[in-house]
Every structure is written in C-alpha cells, then in structure tokens.
Amino acid sequence: MPLLTTLVDNFNDNVIGPNWGDSYGGAVETGGRARVPLLAGQYAGYQTGRAWTLAGASIYLKLVTRPAASTGTDVSANFLVTSPVEGTSIGFKYNAVTNRLRMQSNVDYFDAGAVELAYDAVNHLWLRLREDGTNVYWDTSPNGSTWTNRRTLATPAWVTAAVDQCALDLYAYRDAGVTDYAEYDNVNTLADGGVVTATGSGTMTTATTATAKRSATATGSGALDSATTATGTVVHHASGSGSVDTDATATAGGVDRNDVDFAVSRPTTGWVVSAPWR
Template sequence: MPLLTTLVDNFNDNVIGPNWGNSYGGATETGGRARVPCAAGVYAGYQTGRSWTLAGASIYLKLVTVPAPSTGTDVSANFLVTSATAGTSIGFKYNAVTSKLRLQANVAYYDGAAIELTYSPTDHLWLRLREDGGTIYWDTSPNGSTWTNRRTLATPTWITEAIDTVALDLYCYRDAGTTDFAEWDNVNTANDGAVHNGTATLTGDSTLTAAGTRSAVIDAELVADSGLGVSETQAHLDGATLSVVSDLLVETAGDDTGDVDVHVGTPRAGWTVTRPWR
C-alpha cells in the first residue's frame, strides 16, 4: 500500500519522474522545481497516477512561486489529493485574486465549511496535509520543520475507502490575464541536494608532501608450484693431444702352463731368471 508519505521528490534532475506520469497542460521540471503554467482557459497540473493512499499518511511541500492575478477573476494554484470521483478532493487552494489560502475538503468541487487564511508567503511557504487516527490536519510552516495546525476535520469516508486509488494534483488555472506559472518544491523532503556550478579563477603555488606508508604482512602462508627447466649444454674439445705411457703386466694364475709354449733363450748379462725357468 503506497502511502503518500513515501512520495519524495526535490525536482533537482529537471526531468519529470515516473511518479508524475499523469502530468498535463505543459507542466515541466525546471530550475529544480515543479513548474505548472497558469494560462487563460487552460488547466495544467503536475500529477501522480491514481495509486496512492492518504489514510494514515502525510504529504508536505513548498509553494515557492504563486501566479499573479493579472486581469483574471479566477486565478489559482492548488495542492489537492483527489479521489477517483470527480470533484471529490482535499487540500489547499491559493486564490491569487483574493490573496487567500483556502483549506478545503471538496465534494462536488466545493466545501461550504472551508477555512480561508490571508496568505503569507513567509508563514505559509510550506503546506502539509495529513491523516492520523480518523482526523485530517491542515498545517503550515515557514521552514518545513516548525508546523502550525490551521484546521482539523473528521476523516471523510472516501479517504479510508480510497486505498491505492488517490492522486496528488498540483494544478493551476486562470480564466484570463497574462500567462505565468506556479512552482512547487521539496515534496516530503527538506533536502534540496542541489549542485551549483560557478566560474572561478584559481591561482596557487603549493608543495606536495608525501607521507611514508608502512606495510606489514602478518601470518602469511605462501604456496607455490614451480617447474625446473634444464637446458642442454654441449662441450666441445678441439685440438687435444693425448699421450699415454703404460706398462702391461701379465699375471698368471698358479703354475698352470699347459697351454703356454715357452721358448727360453740364452740368458744375457743383467738378467735375473726366476722360477719356473731356473
């Protein structure tokens, strides 16, 4: 159940958001505000779809700019919660011709018991409509935080029955005169969140000092897999001269000479003959 309390918009993106899909008559989002034209013979409004609920909810906003009467005899800016029944609505009406702020609960487009206040652009800058515990409250504020109650009324039956079927309509009308507009802002928020751009000439000399940063690694566990690659190495020797001096010794096992032919010549001086030739 979407309570009107949850409808929030500060209009700062200058694009009519999806919550205001029923807007009509040339309404725009301009300069961070909801702007509604006030042109002769034309109804124009910044309006939500019929999917909201006022019972147990509140809705407040700021009326920033009001239309001038010019030559018109019926010129108004209206902040109304409307039912699906034509002419049944509740809220505020600023009358530019009489400079009155009317607190009304309309049936068939009229409330014979409505209360009218002499409009003050300071004291009535913020307007709030709320339903709580079977009572409707009309409140005003100069700053959006300190509120003064201006009227109370037993909650009309249609408000408790019109669940998810009411709309918020911020509309203007004039019967004659010069075209101008009304502007609303800060629906259910005091935060403008605005970004302001300006030109500036910057001149400056500065020294940049960098502070050292120490890093510490504690209780680190390292795991690594690796492969060992071995490249083949060739050795080349060139121009080598090899000299070998060796003695050849022949040993015989025992005295077995059965397969040996021995020729013994005459001994010469300096020879020593040993067994078996003695």
C-alpha cells in the first residue's frame, strides 16, 4: 500500500521520473521544478499513476510559480488527490483571477462548503494535505516546517475505500490570455540539493606506525643507517667496508640469523687453539 507520504521528489534531475508517468499537456521538469504550462483552452498536469493511498498519509509541496490572470476569467493552479471516480477529489486550488486559495473536497467537480483565503505568497507558499483516520486537514506554511491548519473535514468515505487507487494531480488551466506556467517543487522533502553520480580517480594515502624489534650487526668499517616500520622481527646485517642505508617495511615472523661470520681454515704457526676446537 504506497502511502502518498512516501512520494518524494525535488525535481532536480530535470527528468520526469517514473512516479509521474501520467503527466500530460506538455508538462516538463526543468530548472529543478515541475513545470505545468497554461495554454488557453488546454489542461496540463504533472500527474502520478492511480496507485497511491491518502488514508493515513500526508503530502506537501511548494507552489513556487503561480500563473498570471492576463485576460483570462478562469486561471488556476491546482494540487489535488483524485479518486477513481471522475470529478471526486480533495486538495487546493489557487485562483489567479481572484488571488484566492481554495481548500476543497469535490464531488462532481465542486464543493459547496469549500473554504477560501486571500492568497499570501509568503505564508501560503507551502501546502499540505493529510489524513489521520478521522479527518482530512489542509495546512499552509511559509517554510515547510511550521504549519497552520486552514480547514478540517471528516474524512470522506472514498478516501478510506480508495486504497492504492488515488493519483496526485498537479494541474493548471487557463481559458484565455498569455501563455505562461505554474511550477511545483519539493514534494515531501525540504532538501533542494541535486544528486550527481560520476566516476573519477583519486589517491589514498595510508600512514601506519608499528612497534617492532630491530637488530643490526656491522663488521668492518662503515655505517649503518636503518629506518624501519614493521610488524614482526627484522634483522639487518652488513659486513665489509662501505655503508648500508636501508628503509624497510615488512610484516614478518621469522628471524634472519645470518648475523655471524666465520672464517674457517687450517691453523698456522702462532695460532692458539682452545677447546672445543682441539
């Protein structure tokens, strides 16, 4: 049961997503908004499929751009949840001719008990519709966080019955006048950031410090210079004349026992040989 609460879109990818597959009349996603054109005599809408549920859900958005009345006598931008029955819907209507916001529960396209307010572009920027199992509430907000209830109505029977059968329709219409558009944004989200997926290259630097046993033996003349970062036992051995300069990084558990030099040959005159070599 997909509640309308789970419908989230900030329109920032400029592509009409799969949730809005029933959009019509030239609606597009552009500039990070859902844009619905108002062309005289034509309806247009940004619309979902009929697969959603209002019962126990809430849905809010921002009406960013409102149409101008121009020479029209019927010019509006609408935010409605529609039932499977034609003309039965619930939601908001902005009337550009009267500059009023109407909160309506329509049957046969009309609500005689609708509540209207003089539209305030600041305080009515965000609109929310919600249902709690008892009532439907119409709320407005200047910021999407602090809400004011504007109308409360006992939940119509169709809202509870129309499980997985409702659609969200953000539609607009004008009967005459200059073509313009309405724009909607931030459906169920306050986040306005875009999401970008890309591939690239980078560098990872790792610094590791460990405690190890270090042993060095030098025979002859020379110098031993050893810097070691290791886990385990590392032995460095140098013999002869010259120098050894070693940087080592190792993980080892063994011991290099090649740290003793023997010169074995026949004794000569003047040598003293003691036990156990006799």
